[in-house]
Amino acid sequence: MKKNHKYIFVIGGVMSGVGKGIAAASIGKVLQSRGYKINLVKVDPYLNVDAGTMNPTEHGEAFVLSSGLETDQDMGNYERFLGRDLPEENYLTSGMIYQSVIQKERNLEYGGKCVEAIPHIREEIVERIEAAADINGSEISVIEIGGTVGDYQNIMFIEAARVMQARNPDSVFFIMVSYLPIPSKVGEMKTKPTQNAIRQLNSYGVQPHMVIGRSSEPLDDRRKSKIAMQCNIRPEHVISAPDIDSIYDVPLNFDKDNLADIILPHFKLKTKRTNKLAKEGMRSWRKFANSAKNTKKELDIAVVGKYFGTGDFVLSDAYISVIEAIKFSSYAKGVKPKLHWISSQDFESGKLSTRSLSKYDGIIVPGGFGQTGIEGKLKVIKYARENKIPYFGLCYGMQLMVVEYARHKAGLSGANTREIDNKAEHLVIDIMPEQKKKLQNKDYGGTMRLGQYPAYLKKGTIARKAYNAELVNERHRHRYEVSPEFVDIIEDAGLVFSGVSPDNKLMEIAELPLNEHPFMLGTQFHPELQARPLTPHPLFTAFVKAALTYKKGKSTGR
Numbered sequence: 001m002k003k004n005h006k007y008i009f010v011i012g013g014v015m016s017g018v019g020k021g022i023a024a025a026s027i028g029k030v031l032q033s034r035g036y037k038i039n040l041v042k043v044d045p046y047l048n049v050d051a052g053t054m055n056p057t058e059h060g061e062a063f064v065l066s067s068g069l070e071t072d073q074d075m076g077n078y079e080r081f082l083g084r085d086l087p088e089e090n091y092l093t094s095g096m097i098y099q100s101v102i103q104k105e106r107n108l109e110y111g112g113k114c115v116e117a118i119p120h121i122r123e124e125i126v127e128r129i130e131a132a133a134d135i136n137g138s139e140i141s142v143i144e145i146g147g148t149v150g151d152y153q154n155i156m157f158i159e160a161a162r163v164m165q166a167r168n169p170d171s172v173f174f175i176m177v178s179y180l181p182i183p184s185k186v187g188e189m190k191t192k193p194t195q196n197a198i199r200q201l202n203s204y205g206v207q208p209h210m211v212i213g214r215s216s217e218p219l220d221d222r223r224k225s226k227i228a229m230q231c232n233i234r235p236e237h238v239i240s241a242p243d244i245d246s247i248y249d250v251p252l253n254f255d256k257d258n259l260a261d262i263i264l265p266h267f268k269l270k271t272k273r274t275n276k277l278a279k280e281g282m283r284s285w286r287k288f289a290n291s292a293k294n295t296k297k298e299l300d301i302a303v304v305g306k307y308f309g310t311g312d313f314v315l316s317d318a319y320i321s322v323i324e325a326i327k328f329s330s331y332a333k334g335v336k337p338k339l340h341w342i343s344s345q346d347f348e349s350g351k352l353s354t355r356s357l358s359k360y361d362g363i364i365v366p367g368g369f370g371q372t373g374i375e376g377k378l379k380v381i382k383y384a385r386e387n388k389i390p391y392f393g394l395c396y397g398m399q400l401m402v403v404e405y406a407r408h409k410a411g412l413s414g415a416n417t418r419e420i421d422n423k424a425e426h427l428v429i430d431i432m433p434e435q436k437k438k439l440q441n442k443d444y445g446g447t448m449r450l451g452q453y454p455a456y457l458k459k460g461t462i463a464r465k466a467y468n469a470e471l472v473n474e475r476h477r478h479r480y481e482v483s484p485e486f487v488d489i490i491e492d493a494g495l496v497f498s499g500v501s502p503d504n505k506l507m508e509i510a511e512l513p514l515n516e517h518p519f520m521l522g523t524q525f526h527p528e529l530q531a532r533p534l535t536p537h538p539l540f541t542a543f544v545k546a547a548l549t550y551k552k553g554k555s556t557g558r
Helices: 021-034 075-080 096-105 116-138 156-166 192-203 221-231 247-256 259-266 274-279 283-294 310-316 320-332 344-349 354-359 374-386 396-408 435-438 463-467 482-492 536-558
Strands: 006-013 038-044 091-093 140-146 173-181 210-215 238-242 297-307 335-341 361-365 390-392 414-415 428-432 448-455 469-476 480-482 496-498 509-513 520-523
Touching: 006 021, 006 156, 006 283, 021 038, 021 173, 021 247, 021 428, 021 480, 038 116, 038 414, 091 116, 096 116, 116 156, 116 335, 140 192, 173 192, 173 238, 173 310, 173 463, 173 509, 210 221, 210 361, 221 238, 221 509, 238 247, 247 414, 259 310, 259 496, 283 297, 283 320, 283 390, 283 414, 297 320, 297 374, 297 536, 310 320, 310 435, 320 335, 320 536, 335 344, 354 374, 354 482, 361 396, 374 390, 374 396, 390 396, 390 509, 390 536, 396 480, 396 482, 396 509, 396 520, 428 482, 448 509, 463 496, 463 509, 463 536, 480 509, 482 496, 520 536
Parallel strands: 006 140, 006 173, 038 091, 038 140, 173 210, 210 238, 297 335, 297 361, 361 390, 390 520, 414 428
Antiparallel strands: 428 480, 448 469, 448 496, 496 509, 509 520
């Protein structure tokens, strides 16, 4: 174990989906505000090696780290709350662990021993958690163990945490985030499920030091005392976490409940009063959270996508980084985004007319894969271009922007992307050559351009002005690119590729000049992945500014 390093394990009780990730991120934020270098780690009990092949409508978005690792969406919250990039060592899955141990066994690294779950799987987990602390140079790690206590899948991770505590009791702190239901016919908050969840955790040899009680209403003193008495926890260590409108209020609520003053003494630590982070405290975060709540002026943004098929609850998961990036830039400009989710299939089928888009202040077409609703998206892009509605295309949204322009302005009527029609007359969007063989063999894992890559921005463009920089680094997640053989033809027709790779082969940003359109811009990368609450992404901010100008123009009749 890293000398003097402290570990906080966050474990779920009763049921999943109650906000362990936000709780872990908020704990990290509060401790960071006390002057400590914090590391946030996500443990996913899935046998998937990474999150790249998971369906976003079932599991939420795959958040891509700078390294290119595709991870759980909680890693996005971790980066947003801490305000910094995290390395791939901060993400663990059961698939990674088992794959590593089996590979070591094949390489005879265990010296011919019988390789078993205990101790080899357990020790691999411990080593990776400790390695993440070393690589980050942190002082305190907050590790969220996915799933719920009682799940077979996460037992080994809890066992690893137990062993870490047994080896150094003063360096480990356990928190259970548990749900307390209020049955409608009973009308009373029930603590029994949480009591049972803690007893289940006790059966693994782990006693939580703190319980964060999630519920629709705040926990009263009676419930706190009941949990404390039945589960051997001090009453002041039972923290109430009722439903709130904004996840960004959670760190403020934890801070108000003196969460850091409970955790730090356990580690024999104090607030670093002379530390720059401690002096800043929660000031900037509080200002941001207040702006999110108090902003009244609204901006109507249409988000035209495809992952809407299983109901509204999916949206915040499949597009969470896009949603948050829009919020950050909007709040910074004193407005609140009102997002309107529109299925591109409705335009394709004729259920909706593109004229209905005229009521919005801006249009976003986010990333995605496959052919569902593509012709509908192309209709939307054409309408936005012709009617000068601010448009922002992300990844696929940029590729389709190029296809639409090629068809209607560059004289390439048969233009398409290979992803949709590999026999199209003009494949203006094509697959990267090095990936074709993998796809032919149906080897879909790791076939994309992933992670952070540099791009140079051309002078006099919207992108260059927004970034105020010549060189930028952005994160990618895609298989297809603008085909080099069509770049000159498309640019001659008026579209500007304002961001290009250092070797000038890959088109990273496409835009129309300001004298042609107030904001028609698409990125091959995913700028939403690097948007932060206190540092909004410049391209999202430029889009919001254009949408505000467009809205003002509509209201004045200009």
